[in-house]
Amino acid sequence: MTPFDYHAPKTLRSAMRLVQEFGDDAKVLAGGHSLIPSMKLRLAAPSVVIDLGGVAGLKRVTAGNETITIGALATHYAVESHRLLPSKCSLLPETAAEIGDAQVRNRGTVGGSIAHADPAADWPATMLALDAQIDIAGPDGERAVAASDFFVDLFITDLQPGEVLTGIRIATPPENSGGAYVKMRQSASGFALAGVAAHVTLDDAGNCASVAVGVTGVAPAAYRADAVEDALVGQGIDAVADAAAHATDGVEEFQEDHHASGDYRAHLARVFAQRALSQAIERAA
Amino acid sequence: MKLTGTHTIGATVERAFELLIDPEVLARCMPGCDKLEHRSDGVYDMAVSAGIGPVRGKYTGSVTLSDIQPPERYTMVVDIKGTTGFVKGEGIVELAPDGENTRITFEGDVQIGGPIAAVGQRMHASAARLMTRQLFGAIDAEARASEDEI
Amino acid sequence: MPVSKSVGARIKRREDPRLIQGLAHYVDDIKLPNLLHVAILRSPYAHARINGINTDAAQNLSGVKSVVTGDDVKDVIGGIPCAATDPEGFPGIKVPHHPVLATGKVRFVGEPIAAVAATDAYIAQDALDLIEVDYEPLDAINSADAAFADGAPVIHEDWDDNMAFTWSIAGGDVDAAFAEADQVVSQRIDHQRLVPNPMETRGVVAQYLPGKDQLNLWSSTQIPHLLRTQISVMLSMAENHVRVIAPEVGGGFGCKLNVYAEEALLGHMAKYLGQPVKWIEGRRENFLHTIHGRDQTGDVELAVKNDGTILGLKYTVSADVGAYYQLLTPAIPTLTGLMLCGSYTFKNVEMNLKAAFTNKMATDAYRGAGRPEATYLIERMIDVVAHDLDLDPLEVRRKNFIGKDAFPYETGTAVAYDSGDYTAALDKALKIADYEALREQQAELREEGRYLGIGFSTYVEICGMGPSAAMPAGGWESSTVRVDPTGKVTVLTGVSPHGQGQETTFAQLIADGLGVDIDDIRIIHGDTDTVQYGIGTFGSRATAVGGTAMVHAMGKVKDKVVDIAAHLLESNPQDIVIEDNKYCVRGAPESGLTLGEIAMVAHVGVELPEGTEPGLAESHFFEPPNFTYPFGTHIAVVEVDADTGEVEIQRYIAVDDCGNIINPLIVEGQVHGGIAQGVGQALYEEAIYDESGQMITGSFMDYALPKAHNFPRFELANTVTPSPVNPMGVKGVGEAGTIGSTPAIANAVIDALKPFGVRHIDLPLRPEKLWKLMQET
The missing domain is CATH 3.30.465.10 (Uridine Diphospho-n-acetylenolpyruvylglucosamine Reductase; domain 3)
Structure with a gap:
């Protein structure tokens, strides 16, 4: 076993001191659902683990x-x-x-x-x-x-x-707002092959006063689908399909593996953008 | 696994080529590079600490630059291994002028083996692309910085 | 067998309380003084020459007791055995030496190279990192096609090519059938590679007692006795000095019906080191170096008449069997051959198999073992025939079914189906499904652009393995039934249950048969020093063969009990009956004797009838006259999301006929798990090796097992057609769900995509595949 020092600070202040002291040699442990499996597989071997589990006030x-x-x-x-x-x-x-x-x-x-x-x-x-x-x-x-x-x-x-x-x-979102998250689970891990979260606030006419769309599983990092948002602001549910078609605008590199190609993930992002936005608008209304 | 991509370097083709095959520049720009020493004609001993997310490992091995045709193309072979597995990549790097800049196209094959192969497949392509992005990004920064100096 | 108070009742499994409470003892729960922990160095390369191994640094690590390489053990541990290498059965078979630790060359990722024994498991693992192996990588082969290609690298250099063996079966007159046909319906069918994935991985503890020259070997195995025989051969020890114990075994699905490198290696190390050793397989090791299942690709041709009558079948297939043979590797595809005719009357049939060595783990028995391949291809082809001839797949099935009056029925592959009524199971399933209404609903939904699919599988399978003539050294089973002086009953059985619940079902049979409370019965299995020689649990045989052995042994005990009772009650044996668990003279229950009272007499030995031996224990070795042939109809109803290709299983109806049922609860449990595993093959599971021979689905992050949320509530029912093969009329149900469900789901999904002109799709039916097909039209 690659030995490592384990620290379990009780306060954020002492946690911060440890993090600064050990720098890159340290890994911060929260729920341990990525770090611990990596360590068990010997794919990660930090020399210091700083466990935040005992820090007061971070669970609320x-x-x-x-x-x-x-x-x-x-x-x-x-x-x-x-x-x-x-x-x-x-x-x-x-x-x-x-x-x-x-x-x-x-x-x-x-x-x-x-x-x-x-x-x-x-x-x-x-x-x-x-x-x-x-x-x-x-x-x-x-x-x-x-x-x-x-x-x-x-x-x-x-x-x-x-x-x-x-x-x-x-x-805290205002009264006339709603959100939805739609994803397809990768059949083994349950992570998102593509996942789209949408949040809208409606104006008095029932059109979108504000729209925000987050996309995961598709690009190297989760991103805001700005083009979808721009296309939908000021519009109603009828505009969702056209707006959702912009869900991967500007993405240069797609995630791909044997579970799903980049093209398919991009397609899912557009489908789920439409579904999430439609649900969000219904919920807001 | 096939690995292809294009990047832009803010320098002339001649200057970009010089930077790309300069071991000192590579040592600075290759993500996690701890050591790059010339061994013999075009072969460099390398040590890197590389990783994605929590997965980190130390790898040792070699980089070989061959078929060097300035300022247009060369072949690069990376062959490294560590306790988390091994990586063997071979690719052709081509340079072409793109206005005042240089457009770099690479096309290669990467083999990943050992523990990282069996448990991390979904990350292979994106990790490899991230590392090439970081490498060429750093070289681009280096090119632009040296331009400023001139 | 008539349903009395115990047999036929939904009794909860007696095994479960200890499993649920964490009180069961698996291999990893065995702790011995001075125990050393073993870790195995495995090849990261699919194909490479080993030019040298340096173990110095590992040897010098504090806490390391020993490092063993292939060179250290090649002269003291024999090769890993394969029981199916007869060149008469497998023309041209090449049988490579299969060392426990590689020497000179590695041939698949995960192949063992060295073993470290250390004072704890972490040190042993650390030491692996210090072993330096000088590999010279070679080109790898990752498919049968690549193995057979011109200029392919040769995996076993004793020969010129990678052809492992061939196998053929033929019946009837195939040429005449194809000449007579109106049409020939062809399709290439792939059976992807699967990983068995039992919940408990493998594990071994070995202890050597020098004073007795005895090796005790605990292993998570399905076949303790067969393992003992093989280990004694591999280690050149007298078999009666080797004791193999299968403690609690957390599932096997066939992958523990084997003899593995680690079992012999640990046995050797315990003896050589003079200290007990333990190795517990990690999940990653399990993916790489416990046998895999399936991996056949073949071309099927059916000769058919325009009315849907099937005249004949040809199957030309390549099997990718991996780099070496494990215990039964070549035998598995032969079971495919035996069952090619399915539930149908055509007798003109031919299968020609070529098996290839590749740089992968060996294939071997995985739940169903050869029969899922047969059932999937014939049930899939029935639907392809219906598609091509524009017929209802049900009509094609009914037209070709073997009639219920035709049994025993000899097939074109010369096996004799014992009993069956295929129409009855189908009709019952259709009634539960409300088939007409489903088709109407399907038509309505299609109008709305929604794609419902209905799929059938009217399977028959071959179970109750043997007889010995068909499975030499693996066909019979044994049991001893003994009654203690106080009337407690102990059963020793040669089968080795690891999740099938025979501690319950066997006790039910004894409770009724001997008139004793079920809590007074103990079923002992899995210890070769305790139990007479037996075969083990696989091929849905434990109850049909092992249970029958027990019932016969129990019959002998009962005859003796009745004789003693008659003597004590001054009556005749034929007048003795059991009422309320008392042996009494018919019509005089008040003066009855309990089994305990009679057993005490048998052991005191004073009041026995003249000529009766004291004691109360009998054994029986049962040779079944035939296999058994369970059958049934599975119906899957799925909806495919037109926008994403995602499959939702809406309903799953299974009518299984496994003969008489001893415990419906356990039968349902076996069917539930079986369906889930078969659906796994249809929708999710696939072991993928990349071009360089790396297994890229080596963890549960990438290898998808079916999960509870993937399923609706199953709608289960049975028909009961007793088997004439054994006195209980049972057939076996361990694999039926797996065999039946894969084609039902595939047929349902493909039926859903019928409006898109889809005729066939290879498994697993990933959403992207389906989405692409829907885009193409």
Whole structure:
């Protein structure tokens, strides 16, 4: 066994100190659903593991009238089962329920998934669609990054060495809004072959005042489908089909493997954009 | 696995070619390169710490540059292995002028074996493309920086 | 057999409480003093020469006791055995030496090269990284076609090519059938490579007792006795000094019906090191180096009349069997040949098989073992015939069914189906499905651009393996039934259940047969020092063959019990009956004796009838006169999403006939799991090796097993056509679900895509494949 030092800080401050001390040699452990399997397979061998599991205050999920907050260590299940979220922002529990299986959702964390930035993970799509702010603590204090600036490339995020993701903030959607997440599961892993999260707010005429669409599984990193959004703002449900056709505009490189070609993933993204947007608009109405 | 792609380098074809086959530049620009030392004609010993996401490994082996036809094309063979598996890639790199820049086209075959082959297949293509993107991106940055100096 | 209080009842499995509570003992639960842990270095190359191995650094690692390479063991451990190499059966067969550790060359990814024994499993694993192997990679072969191509690299250099063996079967007059045909319907059919994936991977613990010269070997196996014989040969030990124990075994699906390198290697290391050793297979190792299933591709031709009558069948097929043979590798495709005629009357049939060595793991028995290939191809071809002749696939089936009065029925492949009523099973399934309404619904949905498909499989399979004449050294089964002085019953059975529930069903048979409470019965299996020689559990044989052996042994015990009872009750044996678990004179239940009271007399030995031996234990070795032939109809109803190609199974109806049923709950459980596994082949599973011979589906991230959410609630029913082959009239049900379900799903999906002109699609039916076909029209 490649030996590693295990640290279990109790406060964010001591966690930060450890992260800065060990730098690149350290891996931060949240729910452990990507790091631990990699270590067991001996594909990862960090010399230091900093377990955030015992850090106070990172597990909370709150759903206020203004803001929804998800602590970095909140499990998928905590979001799936939150009492207020179905009425405040149903897209969050709907996405959580699509992740892995019950065991994974009970252990895996929202923050871990986002920081890991698997190109086929479910959360990035939804965080993009909800215009989430990612809260980050670092050597120079705290900062927040919009989800659309956070997912950079294959497993690469805006997180810098010495920084730790501490939570996610989402503006509580207004009354006349709705969201939906539609995906096809890769038949083995359950990750998204393609997944589209859509969130819309309607104006008084029933047209889209604002639209946000996040796409995962298709490109090296999850992305906002800006072209779809531009095509739909100010329009109603009749415009969804045409708008959804732009779901992969601007994508230069597609994920592909023996489960699905790039062309097929792109096609799924367009189909699911249409389905997610139609559902979102229905829910908003 | 087939690997193809195109990249742009902000320099003339002649300058881009020089950069691409310069071992010092390659050592700086190749992601995770710990060592690149000339062994014999066109063959370089290499050590890299490479990885995608949490999967990281140290690999040692060689890079061979051959069939060098300045400033148009050359063949590059990468043959490295580590405890997480091995990677063997062979490809042809072609350069062509693209306005003031150089357009690089590469076409090759990559073989991945050992543990990383069996458990990471969905990442193979995108990881390989990410690394080439990083390599040519860094060379482009280097080209543009050296241009600034001039 | 009449249904009495126990047989035929839905009794919960007696095995389950210990499994559910974590109280079962698997190989990995065995802990011995001074136990060393073994890790195996495996080839990362599909095909390479080994120019040298340096183990110095590994040997020097603290905690490492020993590092063993192929050169160290090649003279002391014999080759891995294959039981099907007779050149009369397999003309031209090449039988390569199959070493437990490679020497000179590796031939597939995962092939063992060296073994490390260390004080803990982590150190053993660490040491593997320190072994330096100088590989010289060679071109790899990843398919039968590539193996047979001109100029292909040769995998076994003792020969000139990669042809492993050929096999043929022919019946009737195929040429005449094709001359008489109105049409010849042809299709290339692929049976993709599959990984068995039992929940418990393999594992071995070996302990050598020098004072007794005894080797104790715990292995997660389906065949402890056959394994003991083979290990004694491989290690040159006297067989009666080798004890093999199959403790709790967490599933096998055929992949543990084998003899593996690690079993012999660990046995050798325990003896050589003088310390017990343990090796537990990792899941990744299991993917690479536990046998695989299927991997045949062939051309089927059917000679048909325009009315759908099938006159004959030709199947020309290549099998990719991997780099070496395991225990039964060449035998598996022969089972395909035996069952090519399916449930149908045509007798003109011919199969010609060529098997290729490739740089992959060996294929061998995986749930169904050869029969799923036969059933899939004939059931798929029936639908292709219906498609080409514009007939209803049901009509084609009915037209060609073997009638219920034709049994016993000899097929064109010279096997004798024991009993059957194929129409009855089909009719029952159609009634449950409400077939007419389904077709109406299908037509309506098509109008809306929705694609419902209805698929049939009217399968028959071959089970209850033997008899010995057909399966030498693997056809019979044994049992001992003994009654302790206090009346507790112990059964020793040669079968080796690993999930099939025979600790329950066998106890049900004993409870009724001997008039004893089921809680007073213990079924012992899987220990060669305890149980008389037996064969094991595979080929849906445990109850039909092993259960019959037990019933015969029980009959002998019962005769003796009745004799003693008659003597004690001063009556005649023919007047003794069992009432309320008491042996009494007919009409006088008040003076009856319990089995315990009679057993005590048998053991005290004083009041026995004259000439009766004391004690109460009998054995029986049962040789079945024939195989059994379960059958049934499966109907799948699926919807294919026109936009994405995704398949949703809406309904699944299975009417299975496995003869008489001892425990309906267990039969349903076997059918549930079987259906799921067959659907896995139809929709999800595929072991893929890339061009360089790397297995790229080597984990559950990429190898898709079916999951509970993929299924609707199954609609199950049975017809009961008892088998004449054994006194219980049972046939076997371990593989029926798997065999029946793959073609039902394939036919349903292809039926759904009929409006797109689709005639055939190879498995697995991934959404992208279906979507592309829908785009093409």
